[in-house]
Amino acid sequence: MRVNDEPRGISSARTADPALATLAHGCELLRDGPVTDACSTLLRAAAQLRESAPAAARDALVAAASAAWAAGDRDSYRRVLDPGPCPHCGAASGRAVCAEGCPEADWRARCIGMGAVVDADFLRAAALLGPRLRRITPRAQAHELREAGSVALLLGRLPAARRLLSLALASARSAREQAAVPDILAHLAYAELREGRHHQARAHAEEGLTLARTLGQRNAVADLSAVRALVVSIAGDLSAVRAQVEDVMAVAQSHGLAQAAFLGQWALARAELGSGKMERAAARLAPLVQPGARQGHFGLWFLAVPCFVEACVLSDRAVDAAEMIDLFAVWAELGADPQAPAQLERCRALVAPAERSEDLYRAALAHHDRAPGPFEHARTHLAFGMWLRRRRRPTEARTQLRDALMAFERCGATMWAGHAGAELRAAGEVTGTAEAGVLSVLTPQQVRIARDVASGATNKEIAAELSISIRTVEYHLRNVFAQLGVRSRTGLAHLLANGDR
Incomplete structure (x- = not known):
């Protein structure tokens, strides 16, 4: 999700200071306008404020980085976060940190750490950004808690992200910072979605949608609609997901919201996969996950790889799947996504020779036991149960399929629960739904x-x-x-x- 929204102390009201007016306008565009325009406006504000109000200038840069992230513009994101040479200790631009005690040290660590995420250097990112997370207390202001929660999301620390964003939401409400609430809710719903808390994610997304529409924040509406579509996609209501994604794309395309567009298309592909339309799902996901000019959002594409692999395997495109598994393995080994190791082993099991598949499925389940995400856990139980049934091992298959059925029901994954129930009946068990x-x-x-x-x-x-x-x-x-x-x-x-x- 986006790194930040509106800098502290800046309202949408016009101000007599032209530089602050530029900053306020950039924030308005970030909420309801083309995000490339927002990025340019915020960079202009940062340049104007550099000498007179350095703290506000930095806030403008962070907001510009948020706009670049929303646009899926990797190069702009990197440029915005290049802190340049330090005027105090002489640290060079790029990845050089400041000397100990330098007044610029915290700012440079923040910029370099966020840039390291884009370069997939999560060890360095965690080393530089982790101390900021540890310094945040529940008494911090809403914008500080929101930023910390966003950083935790970038680092894959999902429980911490959810906790910090919940605190940010409570802080914004108590301070009556209504304009900031939809963005916080979008981040919180996304964190809950990543952690497998689908019911909470939907509730927060729908609450945010109501408020964002009232406030006229169309970019927030697109973000929240995309998260809601991802939640609805596990229920298998393809027509409902398609209608919601159309709403996402209507804004995402005109405002250049690459992140919302990616999440919306992933939601639609996941609904297609769940509805048995494997070829459509694979064709939809291919340009989003495969390397090339059309690849989806630079910071999110890897999330859709497991769906793409499954769709490929089930639609005779196993060659494409094998190539993407190798790329996904690089991501999984970085340690920034707690569910990735289990998903990787499941993907490998789907394409492996029969003599290796069972060990890979069991390895995937062992990884699931150490990470959140009941929906993905259930998908692995289902895939393993189907594999066992097709090898005429019905007793073992029923154990896996029962676990899948119950987990899908708890998640509200109605369509997937139907698949698991049908497989369970085919394995010889009466489920009460004959x-x-x-x-x-x-x-x-x-x-x-x-x-x-x-x-x-x-x-x-x-x-x-x-x-x-x-x-x-x-x-x-x-x-x-x-x-x-x-x-x-x-x-x-x-x-x-x-x-x-």
Whole structure:
């Protein structure tokens, strides 16, 4: 998420000081305008304030970095955070820290640490930014707590981020800093989403949306809508996710919000993946995660790699998946994402030879036990259970699938819970949700295929969703037609629409 929002002590009201007026205008653009314009305006304000108000100038630079982050502009982000040579101790520009006791030391450490995140040097970033987090107390002002929470997010310290942002929210409310609340809620909802707290993330995102719309903060609306779309995407309501992403893109495209656009497209791809549209999900994610000019946000693309790998494996694009697993491994080894090691082992299991897959799945589950994220944990249980069932090990498969089903239900992941329940029935367990009506004569596998056909899925899409061959789908579909007395896909759809109530 963005590093900061509005500098301290600056309101949207116009001021008699032209430099402060420029700063206020830049902050307005950051909330409701093209973020490249916001970045340029804030840099101009920083230059104007450098001599007369150095603290305000630094606030303007941090806000400009926030605009560059929102725009997905890596080069501008780096340039904004280059502190230049130190006028006190002579430290050179770039990555050189100040001498001990230098009055510029804290500012330079802040700039260099944030820049190190972009270079994926998280050890250096943690060394430089970690002390700032430790100095923050619950009595700090809202803007200080918000910034600290944003830094914790950058470093992958999700519990700390959630705690600091919750404190920032309480502080802003008590100080009646209403204009700052939507941005804090966006950061907090994103932290909760990353940590697997989907219900809380949705509640905070929707609260922020209501306020941001009232205040006319369209950029915050786009950010919050993207987070909400990611939460809704696990429920499998593809049409709802698509409508929300359209709202995100309407603002993101005109205001250059690369971060919101990336999160929105990832949400849509995840809903497509959950709905069995593997090829669409893989095609949507490919330009966002693969290296190249179209790659998604420089600080976020890696988050969508596990979804891309799964979509590729299930849609006969395993070569693309293998390449991205190698890139994701570099990210996972940096230690900035607590869920990444487990996701990496799951990705490896999906493409590995059968003799290696089981060990990789078990390694993934061991990593999950040491990290937050119940939804991702459940996805690994589901993938492992499906793998075991297809190797005719139903007793072991049922153990994994039960764990997946219960975890998905707790997360509110309705569609994924349906998948787990269907797999569990196919593994020989009665879940209490057996089919009634015209489908009662079918096996669990045949029920899934019948419903997918009735919803318009092709045999290829069904085969990818169920990890079976197209020929097997055709075999089951012939039996479905025979059992139900229909002769065509249209007849099956009509029967289910009118007779399966």
